[in-house]
Amino acid sequence: MNFGFLGIQFGWGLQMANMSPIYKYLGAADEQIAKLWLAAPLTGLLVQPIVGAMSDRTWGWLGRRRPYFLIGAILSTIALLLMPNAGSLAEWLIPHLPKFYMAAGLLWVLDASINISMEPFRAFVADKLPEEQRGTGFAMQSFFIGVGAVVAGLLPWMLRNWFGVSPAADGANALPLNVKISFYVGAAAFLTAVLWTVISTKEEPPADMEAFRRKKSETKGIGPLVREIGSALAEMPTTMRRLAVVQFFTWMGLFCMWLHFSNAVPVIFGSGDPSSDLFKRGAEWAGVCYATKDAVTFLAAFVLMAAARKLDRRWLHAVCLVLGAVGLLAVGFIHGEEQRFLLLGALALGGIAWASILSMPYAILSGALPPERMGVYMGIFNFFIVLPEILAALFFGGIVKHVLHGNLVWAVMAGGGFMLLAAAALAFVPAEPRAEPAQGAGVAG
Template sequence: MDMQTNTLKPRLSFWQLWNMSFGFFGIQFGFALQNANTSRIFATLGASPDDLPTFWLAAPVTGLLVQPIIGYLSDNTWHPTWGRRRPFFFLGAVLAAIALFLMPNSSAVWMAVLLLWMMDAAINVSMEPFRAFVGDKLDASQQTAGFAMQTFFIGCGAVIASLLPMFFSDVMGVSNVPVDGAIPDSVRYSFYIGGLVFLLAVSWTVFSADELPPPDMARFQAQRRHARNFGVALREIVGGFAHMPKTMVQLAFVQFFTWIALFSLWIYTGSAVADNVYHTVDAQSAAYQEAGNWVGIMFAVYSGVSALAAFILPVLARATSRKTCHTVCLAIGGLSLASLFFITDKHMLMVPMIGVGIAWASILTMPYAILAGALPASRMGYYMGLFNFFVVIPQIVSGLLLGFLTKHLFEGHTVRTLVLGGACMLLAAVLTTFVTDNAKQAGAK
């Protein structure tokens, strides 16, 4: 199997990197609204904290099914105008925009769960090919910079999206209180803006960036005809597990514990802050909704830090190594997440968010940069999609176990669940030290 090598590709300018990455601004706009507000929507519609992880299972299960399939399909797609990855960018953006418009109009928990499923599937259709897009277009010497540019836009999109509910309530005077169990207007309007931004940002990349055609079109066409056979496609999708590169297997363990930590952060920060700082567990109360807005600011801080750190991490990686950089960032993030247990002043909550932001920047950059150098060039999309298994499997495990642990081991105090998440991120830092990075083969650290 041919491995990804340092084949000659045009070196892209800053603005070309900008255009090919800008779609991630919209993608993360959608993810940030989902991460900061979904538990709040569920709670407002009557869900109990114990049930939140189960309802969140829709998201990782969707990713588990969608990402490797979309990756496989995009590997075997080529259109003279649309290219290989961009058709999937655009289709996912249209569907995600629709889901974002519908989500805050849910009238029951079951409806919100179904729309979360739709929204996450659509976002995954757009997002998965973006990772392979970097491997397709960039020489190995620019791949870390390419993923860092994506991380920058992820941070920028998340900052703005996370602040929208508070902007509407505090600046625009829009109601932030649920009436008759309905989602507050501040949240609804935020999702409407999110749907529009998602579609426009992804469209920018679709229409401003081009793609390199397959170097051997005749061979590519033959492979595509072969891939259209359903049995062949199924065997190749499933069989990829047996042929994962060593580096990918090692990173899988790192990702597993990293994403348990992140899932606990997204599910439980709202209720933990409401309980630990605002001293309420009543989702219909004004204090609970105020806590929800404050969590939006917290998430904006860590996203903003990640946007800034995105440009520093490549420098640190060159000075040390990508593996060392990721190890240190995960350790900082784990300690920061666990420290939320000790903080009861809302303003002090911003301090650990700085550490979480540093970790988040590295999580979005370093594993993918390390992995890109270890993958077959012809199956970049598929393996990037398969790699997502090790993002969604820990989320499924979390969905099945965290509610039980929170109720029976932590006596309903979700801030203790965040401490568990911090411990998992620290374990991920330790496991990173065992990863084999082929960076030196690409002429970089």
């Protein structure tokens, strides 16, 4: 059921570890990178609630959620194959514009496509599992996400150091060869893993198919879809409102890391010049750090599976967020390539937080949501992931330039501060989340 997440994470893992260096390889300045990442949150804001609501109303020969897995996987595969050739595509299609704009455009396509596949997966797990197994189900998602991300993050480094693939670029502003091949491998892995889930799992039809069809016919078109999202926002359960604050600060911290860590590591090594071999070694080591984070993620997922059955999920999640914050803050105290292994420890703490971020909020939330609106609410919940990312993308570039004086390491450390705020906000989430009375009784978190 969750195996498709292995492939989805190849898409996420490759872009998180490589997009910031790719922008620099294609000529972008540090202060421009935040806005070039704007594709990720905007596509999530638009796609996730719409796909979630649509999948609630879908039923066909492939089921309810699986059609979206398949469509998203096909489109993502195409985008992953095109991304390594962004510079050449730019010369052909928009020769008078900077090449990094083509990479940004492809990131829009890639992110939208990944979201089409990923969003219904959250609801898919909640559909198929009873409440007492959802903590395990979402933790198993974290496991497969971790496995996929480990391999995706390591790929450029592995290709250079294990298989002798040259990091040399073919021409000015071109991507290193090992990065290009990594995206091709990721495209194949994405499609294969999602196809496995589509083929090997089944979905149960609605209990009352006639009522389902009648409701579907009554809510056709964009208008009812928009009204459904608006209604769900207005009737949002209290638990979801409180968790929204936690998500906001959590993902503000994560986005600070994703925006700048891959370019901060070369600075720690001693070079900010993307044409230098030291910069390339630093960017590759950032991928190793991300892989370490994600290796810890899938190991921590097993611990979380067991702990979530016995411990208060709120405090379990808070402890994990604090550990992640410590890891990001520690980056500021690491200096030089000779201390590169300390960066692995810092991101390993981030892996503990990431395992919890991918599972505990959804496990807490799912018991407070009405089953018939699970898809739309899971999509809306992601509003509080993408809104902080949009704010970071719009304004953090200016903050880095004018407040942090271009210090990318401080930008990563700021992410640790936001994670501490997220951990503190968990104190206000109800211990036993319950659905609103009109939506039916909830269950213990």
